[in-house]
Amino acid sequence: MVKKAVIFRVNYYIGLGAARCLGRNNIWVVAAIENNSKVKYGLHTKYIDERIDIINVKENPQKAFEQLVQYAKRQDAKPLLIPTTDPYVEFVDRFLDELREYYLLPPIKKGLYTKLMDKDLLSVLANQNNVQIPKVIEPNSQDNITETLDKVEREIGFPCLIKPVNSHKFVAVFKEKMFIANNRDDIINGLSKANEKKMEVFIQQLIKGFDDQMYTFDCYIDKNGEMTHWATFQKQRQFPINFGASTYIKQRYVPELVEIGSRFLLDIDYRGFAEIEFKKNARDGRFYLIEVNVRTTNFHILLEKLGINxxxxxxxxxxxxxxxxxxxxEDTEIHFWSCYEDISAIRGYLRKKQLTLPNVIKSLLYKKVEAIWAFDDPLPGIYFVLEKIKKFIYKRFSR
Structure with a gap:
C-alpha cells in the first residue's frame, strides 16, 4: 500500500519545496496542477511521482472538490493534502469536513483557518487571548469620513496602513499588499479605491522599525494538541520592500516569541503547521502580532535544514x-535566500537608501539555502532561468 501526499501548486517554489521535503524521504508525491498556470518550472522536479489535473479552485471550487474526491476514491489509503497558498487554504476550509472523508488533514475545527487569515477575526482572537496587535480603526461610511480621519489622527497617527481583510484577493486586484497613508488625503484615496473594487479594508497602526525587526515563529502542533517542533526567525529583507514576503531570512532564537506564539496557538486549539509573523516596535521593544500563515511557509527548505521538515x-x-x-x-545563522526576488528587493532598498551595498554584500556571506536551486534537483532552477529569459525576450520584441 503506497501512502501519498497531494500538493497544490508544485509549479511554484513553495509547493516545490514541499515536494522536495517529502520526495527526499521517499514519500510518493502527487502534484495537483491547475491547467491555466503560466509558471511551470517547479513541475520539472524529479520528486514528482504522479500528476493530477484540477480546475482553478477560485473559478470553480465545487468542480475542484469533485476532482479531488474522484482521485482519492481510487487510492488504497487516504493521501495527505497540502495547501501551499491562501486560496488553497480557503478552499480546504470550505470543504474541510467533506475532504476529511478522503484525505489526511489536521484535526482542526472548520472555520479556524479562515478566521486566522481574516484580519478582522484575527484581531478578535488576538485580543481574546491577550496578544499584542497593532491598533485598528474600522472606517466609517464615506458620509462620515471626517470622523474616521479625526480618529486616525487622534489614536494612531501618520503614517498608517490601509489593509485588506482578505489579503490574497486584494493583492490580485491591486498588485500590492496594502496602501500606505501619510496624510488624510491618502486615506480618502485609499478607501475610495478599495470601495470601488468592493474590497473590505481597515486602517491599522504602523509599527515603527526597519524590515529586520520582522520576526516569525514557526511550529508544528501534533494531532493530539502537543507542540512538538518550533524555531524562530528574523527577516533581513523582503519584497516588496517594507511590506512583503521574506526574500532573505535567518534563523535566530527569540525565547519571547516562543512564549507568545505557542500560548496563542494552543489556546485557540490549533493543529498542524503554523507561522506567526511579529514586528518588534522600535519605540517600546514589544512584539506585535502582524499575521498568521496557516499554510506551508515559503522557507520550509530552511526548516528542513534545521531538522524540522x-x-x-x-x-x-x-x-x-x-x-x-x-x-x-540557538542561533545557527543559516539563511533562506530567494535569489531572484531578493535582487529586486536589494535594488529597492538601495534606491531608497535604506541599505548600503557593502552591508548587502556582507549579509550574503552567511551559509544559506536557496528557494529554487538545489544540486540534487537542478532542473527546476534551470527551467526557472529559461522562463525568465523567455519572458524578457517576449517583452523586448513584442512592442
Missing amino acids: TPLIMFKDLNNEKIGTEFIR
Missing part, C-alpha cells in the same frame, strides 16, 4: 507514525 512531520503524524520533537534553542 514540516511536510514530512505532518505526513508521519497523520499516518500515526512517531515524529519526535525538535526545538531550536
